[in-house]
Amino acid sequence: MHPGPTLYAPEVFAAQLRALARGWHYARCVQSAECGSDGSARWTPAHAGLTPVLLHEEAAFSNVCTHRGALLLDSPAATLRCPYHGRAFDDRGRLRAAPGCSPLPVGEDLPAFAREDLGPFKFVRARGDRAFPTAARWLDGLPMHALRFVDRKVYPVGAHWALWVENYLEGLHVPFVHPGLRASLDLAGYITIIEDDLVIQIAPGRTGGRVPLPAAHPARAANGQDVAGLYLFLFPCTALNLYDWGVSVNSVEPVSATSTRIHYERWEWAHTATTGVGPGDALDDVELEDDAIVERVQAGVTALLATGGALGSYAPAEAGARAFHRWLAELVSAR
Numbered sequence: 001m002h003p004g005p006t007l008y009a010p011e012v013f014a015a016q017l018r019a020l021a022r023g024w025h026y027a028r029c030v031q032s033a034e035c036g037s038d039g040s041a042r043w044t045p046a047h048a049g050l051t052p053v054l055l056h057e058e059a060a061f062s063n064v065c066t067h068r069g070a071l072l073l074d075s076p077a078a079t080l081r082c083p084y085h086g087r088a089f090d091d092r093g094r095l096r097a098a099p100g101c102s103p104l105p106v107g108e109d110l111p112a113f114a115r116e117d118l119g120p121f122k123f124v125r126a127r128g129d130r131a132f133p134t135a136a137r138w139l140d141g142l143p144m145h146a147l148r149f150v151d152r153k154v155y156p157v158g159a160h161w162a163l164w165v166e167n168y169l170e171g172l173h174v175p176f177v178h179p180g181l182r183a184s185l186d187l188a189g190y191i192t193i194i195e196d197d198l199v200i201q202i203a204p205g206r207t208g209g210r211v212p213l214p215a216a217h218p219a220r221a222a223n224g225q226d227v228a229g230l231y232l233f234l235f236p237c238t239a240l241n242l243y244d245w246g247v248s249v250n251s252v253e254p255v256s257a258t259s260t261r262i263h264y265e266r267w268e269w270a271h272t273a274t275t276g277v278g279p280g281d282a283l284d285d286v287e288l289e290d291d292a293i294v295e296r297v298q299a300g301v302t303a304l305l306a307t308g309g310a311l312g313s314y315a316p317a318e319a320g321a322r323a324f325h326r327w328l329a330e331l332v333s334a335r
């Protein structure tokens with residue numbers, strides 16, 4: 001059974017945010033210059049309780065000063081110096097200078113975060129020991145290191161973050177919400193696979209391009225035909241969408257119980273001729289259609305929260321959303 005509208009209640013939002021720090025999060029690009037693999041520092045702004053700064057493409061640290069808690073970096077910098085009282089940290093997160101403090105305080109280095117990479121995509125986990133989603137085998141044999149960053153965009157959505165995720169995790173709504181997609185996708189052949197903290201959706205194509213999968217790729221084995229879209233959801237907040245032209249990333253940022261930002265990045269396979277429009281425009285329409293329906297659901301569950309009421313059972317095609325609810329309940333109840 002669906003956990004019901006209380007999943008989206010403002011009273012549980014803070015606990016969900018704290019729990020999200022035990023999950024793996026995408027360290028998104030802030031501007032194109034930081035997205036290369038040139039060894040430069042990269043950071044992300046606050047996100048689901050995380051404020052990592054990535055240094056030298058090897059490690060991840062908290063981006064919060066250990067003195068009074070000021071955020072450290074908000075732009076690329078050669079040295080890690082706090083703008084508040086001037087504490088300095090080295091590229092291993094070790095405290096190297098603390099103006100006004102002598103001797104140097106001990107035990108006040110920057111906390112290190114766990115880090116995993118999938119090609120050019122970096123992930124961090126601030127707390128706990130939850131394993132990284134089993135996504136690597138779905139990217140095996142793909143030219144991940146030949147991906148190049150193209151652009152980014154932010155979509156504000158007036159809804160609880162979990163509503164956006166649930167909608168992402170099922171194809172049941174496609175014929176109703178995305179008339180443009182219905183024509184190009186073979187919905188009868190749409191497959192959803194659940195692994196550990198990973199939902200894989202495989203869309204066979206009726207027309208158009210194909211994801212450049214190697215011959216032995218598991219998505220080909222799963223549906224026995226070419227794949228127009230391969231969608232990987234890495235619990236709790238990241239989606240990697242593979243197409244013929246490249247990969248788009250959706251990173252979900254919970255803002256409040258009724259407000260979410262979707263950080264979208266577009267990366268292209270190196271061999272793709274950049275059109276500047278094409279995939280971006282088509283995806284824009286789909287994203288806006290999804291966001292509009294999700295806001296409509298938010299209005300509905302807000303009414304249910306006020307008046308009392310339940311939500312219905314899952315259809316088989318909603319297996320991804322059901323798994324997401326189970327994982328989220330585990331994360332929130334973990335100690």
Ligand code: FES
Pocket residue numbers: 065066067068069070082083084085086087
């Ligand atoms: S808060 Fe960073 S030096 Fe004081």
Ligand SMILES: [Fe+2]
Pocket residue numbers: 167168173174177178286290
């Ligand atoms: Fe959709």
